[in-house]
Amino acid sequence: MTLALETRGLMKSFGGLIATNDVSLQLPKGARHALIGPNGAGKTTLINLLTGVLTPTSGEILLDGRDIGSLGVEQRVGLGLTRTFQINQLFPDLTAIETVALAVSERQGRGGDWWRRVGTKGKVLDEVIEVLDRFDLTDRMTEQTRYLPYGKQRLLEIAVALATKPRVLLLDEPAAGVPEGEREEILAAVADLPKDVTVVLIEHDMDLVFRFAESISVLVAGAVLTEGTVEEIKADPRVKAVYLGEGDV
């Protein structure tokens, strides 16, 4: 089986502080993997390394076997590595149609077109609607994002990432801050992501992790403490200790 995403001995230090310590991950195509760990475990640093915001001190990152360690953020997106954000990072003045159309246009190589209206060439709108439909966003697709309820914004956050057609999708706490009533919709959307997309879930919420993930890596102090299936992690006394110490779960 080919690996969709792999890291080899990934290290990142800020001065004397080692934020990521020798992290080696191997995720097969279509995996449902969760990255968990207490606050300060280095989850954010790891995402930033994977997506190209930070440059690793040493180590390699491979997407479909190709070394992407020297590429910029948007180039990695072009190759199929996309993330969502824990705190909504959307475009308040744009509608859902426009937001998703941006990602679709860019992927189709029409993002620089200045001489024609959005969606008048190629199957841009068909793709936009397909994505919006999947997340049940078509009802309010002509409203500016700022006016959408928080739960809908959360869905749009994932929708626009999926519109880039990623091979690997990094979901950073997708249900963060969502009120109880709208939570189920988000969880269902996450569970329904296309099977061929490799999904990495960075999460605090153990319910979501146990329900969604097939495998888990536990990150502590920048290093992988342990890896395994959901059952193995549940039973691991070290994981319990880490989380009991935190008062979580």
Added chain:
Amino acid sequence: MTDITSSLPPVERAGRFLAGEARWSWLEIGFWVVAFGLAFFFRSNHLLFAEIAILALFAVSLDIILGYAGIVSLGHAAFFGLGAYTVGIMARNGWGDPLTGLAAAGMTAGILGFFTSFLVLRGSDLTRLMITLGVASLLHETANKLDWLTGGADGLQGMVVGPVLGHFSFDLYGTTAYVYALSVLFVVVLGLRVVVHSPFGHALRAIRDNPLRARAIGIPVNRRLIAAYTLAAVVAGFAGALLAQTSGFASLDVLEFHRSADVMLVLVIGGSGRLYGGILGAILFRFAQDAISTITPQYWQFWIGMGLVILVLAGRDRLETVGRRIVGRALPWLANKEAAR
């Protein structure tokens, strides 16, 4: 609004929505009809109208980078001034044809815009303000020093500007100047209407709203900003060229700091990120300046400043709501047309 369109398939609805965003409004059409119609009336004001059209063009150019791409600049006069000097120097050396001069001015300003765009890619708003301010000062001092080319502090003497299209000479009343400047403004706005509704235009708005996310969905942010900055420089170069051609003169004044500051004021008054904001702002600004300076010639800036403080404190949205209500009372037909869109 629930209407028949909600029964359409979503793809169709999305298409209609985007088409609707780009459609001409009655207000827009009316504006251009009136603006061109003014060429036949108020002859003694045509020089003022021409000045307004030029200021509007300059403000529209700033809107591309400030309103759409979110780049603040206190040195936009650099491109305006370079455009003015380009046509000025050409006209003094025997090339007085307005349209080719205009094209050349757009080109030199665009080249400067392209190369200086790399300086504004990174950094905070404050850094950008300082860098743009610095570039404009550099250009100002350069023009001052190269007096063999620019005339230095005395300005560029002896420009001979030919007739527009080889036919329409610039007249004393400024009618040709007005129609010429307004036509250039119209053509530029026509072009920019296409640009702001294109994928490129949407990407600029996305970058303004959230550059972090724009990058994270695959938009090459730097490349888009370079293109936007260059485009804005070209348009500012046009505006500067128009000023030099219609006044037959270029001096260091075209590169002064107050030009950059004024155009920012104009855009703030008219509203940024809406293409027509710069035009509205230019009209309000120049008429206010004109009206106030006849009442109190020395202190007009005081009242402009006062108006600006009120505008910012009260908030544009609130003033607009009031404005809409007044328009709605006075012209119910027009207001209904607008609401139906």
